[in-house]
Amino acid sequence: MAEQSQADHARAGLIARLGRTRTVVRGAMLVERLWPLALPLVVVASLFLSLAWFGVFRLLPDWGRLALLALFGICGLAAVWPLRLFRAPSAGEIDRRIERANQLEHAPVSAQSDRLAGAEDAFSAALWREHQKRMAERLGHLHGDLPQTSVPRRDPWGLRALAALLFVTALAYSTGPYGGRIADAFQPPAATPAAPARIDAWVTPPAYTGRAPIFLTADANRERQAFTVPQNSIMAVRVSGGSGEETLSFIDAGGGAHAIAPEGPAQAAGAALSFSQMLSGAGTVSLSDGGLEMARWQFSVVPDTPPRIRFAGEPGRAVNGALELAYEIEDDYGAVKAEGHLALATPAREARPLFEAPELPLSLPRRGSQDGAARTARDLTRHPWAGETVTLTLSATDAAGQTGESETKTFLLPQRPFTNPLARALIEQRRMLALDAGRQRRVQALMDALLLWPEETFDEPSHFLLISAVRSRLGTAGDDEALRGVVEDLWEIALIIEDGDLTAAERRLRQAQEALRQALENGASDEEIERLMDELRAAMQDYLREFAERALRNRDFAESQGGEPMRRSDLERMLDEIEDLAKSGARDQARDLLSQLETMMNNLQAMRPQPGQGGGQQSEMRQQMDRLGEIMRRQQELMNETFRLDQFRRGQPGQEGRQPGQQGEEGQGQGGMSPGELAEALRGLQQGQGGLRDDLQALMEALEGLGIRPGEGFGEAGEAMGEAEQSLGQGRGERAVGEQGRALEALRRGAQDMMNQMQQAMRGQQGPGQEGGRQDQAGRDPLGRPRATTGPDFGDTVDVPDEIDRQRAREILDAIRRRLGDALSPDLERRYLERLLDIQ
Structure with a gap:
């Protein structure tokens, strides 16, 4: 039994090896019989694909394309006809191929599957099995052979290799910009335009950058493909005289591509086609027509960083009590707005304040400034928060809407010093009421105490009447709006008690200065600037007249001026300079000169004599x-x-024109x-x-x-x-x-x-009441010039542009306006010139 099982196992292995060999030989015979019949069809197909990829069908006229396509059709049918002769190999042919390949005699392969003919007895069956066993021993190392086609005999020169070489070359050529497509053989060629399409492409940076447009298709940029542009620039492409099927796509840095839709409705062939795309990140823009790339531009984008603002010093107090801030603003293209945010450092709990935080707009640095330094002086002494500890945070905003903030400073908000005790008391009660409306009754009681002994408290009867009237209003005030009116009245009464009628002229001057500053910052017209300058001149004349009257009434005040007196001609000259600079377009320099004028007037106000000030x-x-x-x-x-x-x-002789005997300055004769x-x-x-x-x-x-x-x-x-x-x-x-x-x-x-x-x-x-007063301006008159006690003035304290600079600025502005008025100027140039006129 063991021997029988072993024999069966060996026979099963033999049958498996024989089956694998038959499969290999069958494949070789199929290739051998099919390849000579299919080769003509393969050659015809490769020639067709090669001609299509080389763009031959696209170049031929319509009748030539159809004729060539018909020729290939006929050749294809002729190449298919021999395939009818194909016959698959039979099992006997496969076995004989194996025996012939392995040089086996007596058909040992066929013997493994053959059966005895006629009646089968035990002896003949045993004899047949013995024969199969002996034949099987000869099949231990079977192998197939390679296909043997008749192609080399039919093509002894190897011309079929030319078709293969042409096919590979055409395949590589088709991946380029001028390669053809298979579909070109089955569709008529596109109509060739009479003239090549005109491509105009340019990039317009945002207006706030001050950069000029970049013309991508200009002669100087035709060989360039890489450009660096500011963030949020607008790329525009205009195709004129094209097929109308041009497409524009943007490929970002990650490889993602998206199509850019043309502007306006679909255009017919030959019409202008326009595209536009905002460049917010780096990428490549490609212009194509029917799969053919016409142009490509690669862009690197310079990001627009948020502005940075920081304090250049601690918040200070000007001579007139105004808040002075020194800070620095840095931004890629300049900030467009800056402001300060004030808040009470320790707000009272459950308090009901009557006033919000004061607004604090900041002046911007001069355009083109290297260090970005700027200064702002804002008179907040009228605000009820004056004298309170506050926190201040500066913020700057650029044209892109990005905002940057500074660190937070905590300081005492400057307040106007009042020397009159009654005025100081009113200001204290005013602050108390403004910070908490719930303290209305307490303020009312304090005012009653002031009115209790009028003959001991008031020097002027009018002061008693004014305080009595505001006391009555406080008692009847039933809402916050009425209480705010009382706060304003207390300030006005305190000013009347402290300064008399000078406050009206001072207020008018400050209002005129602020209106002119706002007009310069907002780019007002020349007519508006002229009107505001007239108002400033009139307000300054009133202020100086009342100031002079005060000096005549107060001898000590007049003697405290000392040095060289202020001349109105100097002020008039500065006002004329401000107006000329504003009209010539130098608005930044006009604002600087206006700030210097305000400093002068603040210094003039600070010259009031203080109690106990000796000379x-x-x-x-x-x-x-x-x-x-x-x-x-x-x-x-x-x-x-x-x-x-x-x-x-x-x-x-060292001096021409001197006569003999003429006396010198010391009485010494020199001539003869x-x-x-x-x-x-x-x-x-x-x-x-x-x-x-x-x-x-x-x-x-x-x-x-x-x-x-x-x-x-x-x-x-x-x-x-x-x-x-x-x-x-x-x-x-x-x-x-x-x-x-x-x-x-x-x-x-x-x-x-x-x-x-x-x-x-x-x-x-200087006493404690004068902190921040005349320290910064010690030894200088209101014009900023050294006094007689501090030496000569070298003329380097005020930076005013030369006359030739202003004249040149006017000539440039006139040339821009003349060019802008030319009706033949292109729209792009007109927009650029309009932006130039808007730059201040």
Whole structure:
């Protein structure tokens, strides 16, 4: 039984190997019989595809395309006809192929599947099995053979390889921009336009960037494919004279593509087709027509970052009590708005305030400023929050709507100082009521206390009547609107008690200044600027007139001005400069000059005398400064006279037109001098130089008495004066002139040091009520010029454009307006010129 099972297993393995060999041989015979019959059809098909991919059908006229297509059809039918001769191999043919491939005799493969013919007995069956067994032993290593077609005999030159090579080349060519399509053989070719399509493409950056448009199809950019543009730029493509089927697509950096729809309804062939796309990110724009790419542009986008704003210093107090802010704003293309957000640092719980936080618009830096520095002064002393601890956060917004914020500062909001006790009491009650309407009864009780003894409290009967009237309004106020009216009345009454009628003129001046500033920032017309300038001039005249009247009534106030008086001609000149700059388009410089004018007027207001402010020591300091100026003047005259005498001694008169015998400034004759007279003149100069040195020594001692330490410049000047005196005694005029010049320069340095010490001394005399008052402007008049006690003005404190700059600005504006009025200017150029006129 074991032997029988083993024999059956071996036979099963033999049958499996034989089956696999038959399958391989069957495939080889199928290829061998089918390939020679199918090869003509394959060659015809490859030639058809090759011609289609090479674009032959697209180039042929319609009748040529149809003729070639019919020829390929006939060839295809002829190539299909031989396929009718195909016959699949039978099982016997497969077995004989195996036996022939393995060189087997006596048909051992067929014997495995054959059966005995006729009646079968036990002996014949055993004999047949023994025969199959012996034949099976010869089938241990069966194998098939490769197909053997008759193609090489039919094509001994290998021409069929040309068709394969042509097919591969055409396949590669079809992937390019000029490759054809299979569909070209079955559709008529597109009508060729009479002229090539015109492509105009450009990118328009956002107007707030100030960048000029980029013309992508200009001659200078035709070879470029990569461009860098600002974020949110608009790309526009216009195709004229095309097929009307052009498509524009945008491929982003991640590879995603989306089509850009044309503007307007569908256009016929030859009509203009327009596309537009906002470039918010990097990508590639491709223009195609029927699968054929016509143009491609790659864009890198510069992102528009949010603005950055920060404090450049701590919030300060101006001389008139206004809030002064110094800050810096940075943005890619400049911020368009900036403002401050105020809030109470410690708001009272359950309080019902009558007023919201004050608005605080900020001035923007000048366009093109390198550091982005800007300053803003806003008078918030009228607001009820003045004198309270507040928090301030600055914010800036750019043209794209992005906002940046600064850090938060906590400080005391500047308030107007009131010297009159009654005015201070009213302001305190006003603040109490404004911050909490629930304290109405308490404020009413405090006002009753003020009115209790009018003969002891009020100097003017009108003040008593005013406070009585507002007390009555407070008692009958039933809503917040009435209470806000009481708060406003308390402020007006306090101003009347403190300053009298000057407040009306001051308010009118501030309103005129603010209206002009808003007009400059908003780009008002020239007519509006002229009208506001007239209002500012009238308001300033009223303010200066009342200020002068106050100075005449108050002698101490007039003496406190000191130095060079303010001239109305200076103010008129500044007003004219502001108007000229505004009309010529230099609005930024006009705003700067207006800010300087406001500073001058604030300084003028700050010159009001304060209680306890003495002027004795300041008068002594001024006298010493005058003495120093006299010493410097005399030293200059001595140096000039020494130079003239030295030139005469050398035979080179130093001044044309002088007649013999003419007297100089020191009474020394120079024309027709004898050697003796020249020597006498030099001795006189020597004596004058020695006296000048003694005067300098006396000045230094007087300064020490005032607590001012003379600087090194005065010591060096004394030494130079001594050297000059000695040189004059020796008749060495040239060296004397050099020493006198050194002395004069040393005197200037000493005067500067003396001025600085005086300013510190004067600032130290100011009381607590004057913090932030005249410290920043010590030693300067309202025009910002140094006073007589602080030395000469070198003219570098006010930056006003030259006349040639303003004239050039007017010429540029006139040229732009003339070009804009030209009816033949293209629309794109007109829009660009209009944007130029809008830039302020």
